[in-house]
Amino acid sequence: MNKQTVLDVDLQRKRVLVRVDFNVPLKDGAVADDTRIRAALPTIQHLLAQSAAVILCSHFGRPKHGPEPEFSLRPVLPALSELLPGRKINFAADCVGSAAANQAQSLAAGEVLLLENTRFHSGEEKNDPGFAAQLAAHAEIYVNDAFGSAHRAHASTVGVAKLLPAVAGLLMEAELRYLGQAVLTPQHPYVAILGGAKISDKIGVIQNLLQKADKMLIGGGMANTFLRAQGLALGASLVEESALDTARALLHTHGDRILLPLDAVVGDRFGADAKVQTIAVAEGVPDGWRMLDIGPQTVERFGAALHGCKLVVWNGPMGVFELAPFAAGTNAVARLVADCGATSIVGGGDSVAAIHGAGLARRITHISTGGGASLEFLEGRILPGVEALNDR
Ligand code: ADP
Ligand code: MG
Secondary structure, rough: OOOOEEEOOOOOOOEEEEOOOOOOOOOEEOOOOOHHHHHHHHHHHHHHOOOOOEEEEEEOOOOOOOOOHOOOOOOOOHHHHHHOOOOOOEEEOOOOHHHHHHHHHHHOOEEEEEEHHHHHHHHHHHHOOOHHHHOOOOEEEEOOHHHHHHOOOOHHHHHHHHOEEEOOOHHHHHHHHHHHHHHOOOOOOOOEEEOOOOOOOOOHHHHHHHHHHEEEEEEEHHHHHHHHHHOOOOOOOOOOHHHHHHHHHHHHHHHHHOOOOOOEEEEEEOOOOOOOOEEEEEOOOOOOEEEEEHHHHHHHHHHHEEEEEEEEEOOOOOOOOOOHHHOOOHHHHHHHHHHOOOEEEEEEEEHHHHEEEOHHHHOOOEEEEEEEEEEEHOOOOOOOHHHOOOOO
């Protein structure tokens, strides 16, 4: 990705507007999980080390009617202060307007100003030029470190980038480097593993990665539709009738590189207390039962396919991993990905949760922070928030 980063520009004593993703979960008015705040720290610390004055902006939730207290970014302030000990962290109760402008202009070198939720202004999602100009006026340089929002052309992701020198933050840079490897410059052998509930959510990813990867391993609910397209009986399993033709066409063209489940864990209903058995897929799913996880033979098959690969990209769980009886396949694949010795890239909210749940996060080369953004990237689309950054 030929985009400038914070390492390419002089930030010494500059006022820098940084778009971060502080859209964190709250519980009882406090940050319940600070992963996203931590993910922005390398960039913030890099800027502070160069005596920049750091102005942070982010969206938070989906306020519909302007400022609503439940969507305030104020609860992030204590969490951020804790992660940046000894730094003065200020808060602007509105992200634009004369008070925010004054706070930004008087911010000293090495200080941080957190701006209130950009979505309190309708100009944010409309990418309104006037609103973008007000944000841009706070700073001399713009840094985008919010990869998870880069698929949206909003004022704080695209509008400001047109008005200031615009560069990628370190998190954004890592996302572009690793996801770029997956779609632009993969090492081979390259194996893609796809799962999750539906083909229709990920058809663009399947099609694009089939152009790049040597093999594609498919599990989860989306495998059902492929198996149905092969004429197998699937009982009461989730099957997308509307995607059967697509599945058939993909198998026709790329069938030799698509690996489907050989066996499955089926339940007599959708629930943690379902009756459970393991069946061979070729024998079909009994009437009224549903495929809710891949079976041990499939795990073995997938493990063999991963053997010796140089790059593995995984998106989408292999089964209904939220329910303990159907979590084994996803956990086993998580271990295969961590153990295979390849550069490993995992994206997608549920797959990432599964990696964390299995305690394997530290053994994955890159865990993407962007859900929708990483899917669009893997589809081969150019994200507007990335496109808007200065070329190198
Ligand atoms: P990600 O967030 O990693 O991109 P998805 O959101 O596409 O993944 O898919 C995750 C969801 O798919 C989970 O809620 C999981 O329960 C569901 N799922 C996986 N396998 C099946 C299946 N066989 N039947 C029904 N749902 C499934
Ligand atoms: Mg998901």
